[in-house]
Amino acid sequence: AEYDLDDPAEVMTTIDWGIASNIEKITDDEGNLDEGLNNDYIGDPKLVKHLIILDKYLNNKLKDIGDSVELIIEFDVGAASLNITAIGTQPSISPATADYDLDDPADVETTVTWGIARDVESISENGSLLTLGVDYTKGDTVGGEATLTILDGYLEDELKDIGGEVVLTIEFDRGDDATFTITATGTQPSISPTTAQYNIDSPADVKTTITWGTATSVAPPVDDDGHTLTSSQYTLIGTDLTIRSTQYLAGKLKDIGDKVVLTIKFNLGDDATFEITATGVNAGVSPQAKDYDLDDPADVTTTIMWNTATPPIVSIAENGNLLTPSVDYTVGDTVGGEAPLTILDDYLVSELTDIGDKVVLTIKFDLGANATFTITATGIRPTVSPQTKEYDLDNPADAATTITWGTATEVVSIVDSDHYALVKNIDYSVTAIDANKATLTILDDPCLTGKHIDIGESVVLTISFDVGADATFT
Numbered sequence: 447a448e449y450d451l452d453d454p455a456e457v458m459t460t461i462d463w464g465i466a467s468n469i470e471k472i473t474d475d476e477g478n479l480d481e482g483l484n485n486d487y488i489g490d491p492k493l494v495k496h497l498i499i500l501d502k503y504l505n506n507k508l509k510d511i512g513d514s515v516e517l518i519i520e521f522d523v524g525a526a527s528l529n530i531t532a533i534g535t536q537p538s539i540s541p542a543t544a545d546y547d548l549d550d551p552a553d554v555e556t557t558v559t560w561g562i563a564r565d566v567e568s569i570s571e572n573g574s575l576l577t578l579g580v581d582y583t584k585g586d587t588v589g590g591e592a593t594l595t596i597l598d599g600y601l602e603d604e605l606k607d608i609g610g611e612v613v614l615t616i617e618f619d620r621g622d623d624a625t626f627t628i629t630a631t632g633t634q635p636s637i638s639p640t641t642a643q644y645n646i647d648s649p650a651d652v653k654t655t656i657t658w659g660t661a662t663s664v665a666p667p668v669d670d671d672g673h674t675l676t677s678s679q680y681t682l683i684g685t686d687l688t689i690r691s692t693q694y695l696a697g698k699l700k701d702i703g704d705k706v707v708l709t710i711k712f713n714l715g716d717d718a719t720f721e722i723t724a725t726g727v728n729a730g731v732s733p734q735a736k737d738y739d740l741d742d743p744a745d746v747t748t749t750i751m752w753n754t755a756t757p758p759i760v761s762i763a764e765n766g767n768l769l770t771p772s773v774d775y776t777v778g779d780t781v782g783g784e785a786p787l788t789i790l791d792d793y794l795v796s797e798l799t800d801i802g803d804k805v806v807l808t809i810k811f812d813l814g815a816n817a818t819f820t821i822t823a824t825g826i827r828p829t830v831s832p833q834t835k836e837y838d839l840d841n842p843a844d845a846a847t848t849i850t851w852g853t854a855t856e857v858v859s860i861v862d863s864d865h866y867a868l869v870k871n872i873d874y875s876v877t878a879i880d881a882n883k884a885t886l887t888i889l890d891d892p893c894l895t896g897k898h899i900d901i902g903e904s905v906v907l908t909i910s911f912d913v914g915a916d917a918t919f920t
Contacts, residue, residue: 447459447499447528447529447530447531448530448531448532448533449504449508449530449531449532449533450532450533450534451508451510451511451532451533451534451562451620452534452535452561452562454501454504454505455501456498456499456500456501456504457498457499457504457530458496458497458498458499459496459497459499459528460495460496460497461489461495461496461497462495463495463521464523464524465523465524466521466522466523466524467521467522467523468521468522469481469489469497469519469520469521469522470520470521470522471520472486472487472489472517472518472519472520473517473518473520474507474515474516474517474518475515475516479503479517483500484502485500485502485503486499486500486502486503487499487500487503488500489519497519497528499517499528499530504530508530508531508532509532509620510532510562510620510621511532511533511534511536511562511620511621512531512532513531513532514529514530514531514532515529515530516528516529517529517530534561534562534621535559535561535562536561536562536621536622537558537559537560537561537562537563537618537620537621537622537624538558538559538561538624539556539557539558539559539594539616539624539626540556540557540559541556542556542624542625542626542627543626543627543628543629544556544626544627544628544629545628545629545630545631546601546605546628546629546630546631547631547632548605548607548608548630548631548632548660548714549632549633549659549660551598551601551602552598553595553596553597553598553601554595554596554598554601554628555593555594555595555596556593556594556596556626557591557592557593557594558584558591558592558593558594558616559590559591560587560590560591560592560618561590561621562620562621563618563619563620563621564619564620565618565619566584566594566616566617566618566619567617567618567619568616568617569581569582569614569615569616569617570614570615570617571604571612571613571614571615572613576596576600576614580597580599580600581596581597581599581600582594582595582596582597582600583595583597594616594626596614596626596628601628605628605629605630606630606714607630607714607715608630608631608632608634608660608714608715608716609629609630610629610630611627611628611629611630612627612628613625613626613627614626614627614628632659632660632714632715633659633660633715634659634660634715634716635656635657635658635659635660635661635664635712635714635715635716635718636656636657636659636718637654637655637656637657637687637710637718637720638654638655638657639654640654640718640719640720640721641720641721641722641723642654642720642721642722642723643722643723643724643725644691644695644699644722644723644724644725645724645725645726646699646700646701646702646724646725646726646754646813647726647727647753647754649691649692649695649696650691651688651689651690651691651695652688652689652691652695652722653686653687653688653689654687654720655685655686655687656682656685656686656687656710657685658685658712659714659715660714660715661712661713661714661715662713662714663712663713664682664687664710664711664712664713665710665711665712665713666680667680667687667689667708667709667710667720668708668709668711669698669706669707669708669709670706670707670708670709675689675694675708678690678693679693679694680694687710687720689708689720689722695722699722699723699724700724700813701724701813701814702724702725702726702727702728702754702813702814702815703723703724703815704723704724705721705722705723705724706721706722707719707720707721708720708721708722726753726754726813726814727753727754727814728753728754728755728814728815728817729750729751729752729753729754729755729809729811729813729814729815729817730750730751730753730817731748731749731750731751731787731809731817731819732748732749732751733748734748734817734818734819734820735819735820735821735822736748736819736820736821736822737821737822737823737824738794738798738821738822738823738824739824739825740798740800740801740823740824740825740853740913741825741826741852741853743791743794743795744791745788745789745790745791745794746788746789746791746794746821747786747787747788747789748786748787748819749784749785749786749787750777750784750785750786750787750809751783751784752780752783752784752785752811753783753814754813754814755811755812755813755814756812756813757777757780757785758777759777759787759809759810759811760810760811760812761809761810762774762775762807762808762809762810763807763808763810764797764805764806764807764808765806769789769793769807773790773792773793774789774790774792774793775787775788775789775790775793776788776790787809787819789807789819789821794821798821798822798823799823799913800823800913800914801823801824801825801827801853801913801914801915802822802823803822803823804820804821804822804823805820805821806818806819806820807819807820807821825852825853825913825914826852826853826914827852827853827854827914827915828849828850828851828852828853828854828911828913828914828915828917829849829850829852829917830847830848830849830850830886830909830917830918830919831847831848831850832847833847833917833918833919833920834919834920835847835919835920837894837899837905839899839900839901842890842894842895843890844887844888844889844890844894845887845888845890845894845919846885846886846887846888847885847886847919848879848883848884848885848886849876849883849884849885849886849909850882850883851882851883851884851911852913852914853913853914854911854912854913854914855912855913856876856911856912857870857876857886857909857910857911858910858911858912859909859910860873860874860907860908860909860910861907861908861910862897862905862906862907862908863905863906863907868888868893868907872889872892872893873888873889873892873893874886874887874888874889874893875887875889886909886919888907888919904920905920906918906919906920907919907920
């Protein structure tokens, strides 16, 4: 059977007497119950089929939801048991969470719905008891409800920053505990802008504006190296936060792209970060690429535009190898922010020996990114004409073609399709026609006759020159 703590009353059960005629005794875990209207139960046979367990007994025995008692009923003949369990409505609060506004602090309220409870026995936070009348108050009960107020004086001491919270455990005289979570809210402080630039070409103080929100003060900014700025390195006037140029930024941001991230810690709310990046105009060269004519070798010149950088050049390197000033290159006087850079022929003649060769020079300045200057060897490729010729097996003879030298000056080798290297003046000869041309003769004997070629077969000769691409003669 059930005993409703919300609406307590007697519990009645039906007796099927069988061969029994009366109840000898009723016992619980503590002993015998007393019969009678002013005692624990009524079980007179005159009631025919009903046994009534009185509210007076149950009210003392069953205090909380889930409590139960087992009664052993012994008849003059036989015995039976009766289990009675307490039911009811758990006490609760609504809302179970609330905000405490640091910008406008005030008491925080919730409503208790009592259910089976009649009173709040205690309120605690992390084991520490709150004091009634000092930390909280409890209003009158109306319609089974009462207002529970957590006072501002308590919350002000406990909730110091945005996001802080107290979790209160509310213990009732009956039923389960309830928890009431109160979270501190407010307006986060901020800065605007959160990023700024420091122009190396025109250095100046950098400013940002603070919106305080809930905060009221700020600690000195701390940079990403852990340095706390001194009073001479920044100023704070009202909402204007200024990072000083000469006293701090000039020593911190020395090159284009350098940056510093300052952490600004307020007394309330989250930290803010202020990122300052050094800007300027990278030095460069124009043009960035130029040719070196193998037919007419000479110095190669480009123009340096210093921009934010300042003379002199720090270094020039090619594939990690440093060039030597005055030996490999020169830099002329700066006029109007520009200066001529000359890569000397004495350097280039040893680096660029064939058409298509190139050097990529990396020019390093005191500030900003490196520049590159690419110099490519050019010239006139050697050719042969005609590129094909017939060899008459009926009338074998030498096979001749004309070489136009271009930038080249000599034949380095001739190799046939069988990877045989022809021997000059035995397998072939080169006879000058003029300064630009020569006759290349592939000798019938021993070269061509020695190939034992048949009708339709061919010999492909690859001709390599001292400069320029190979040519083929078939």
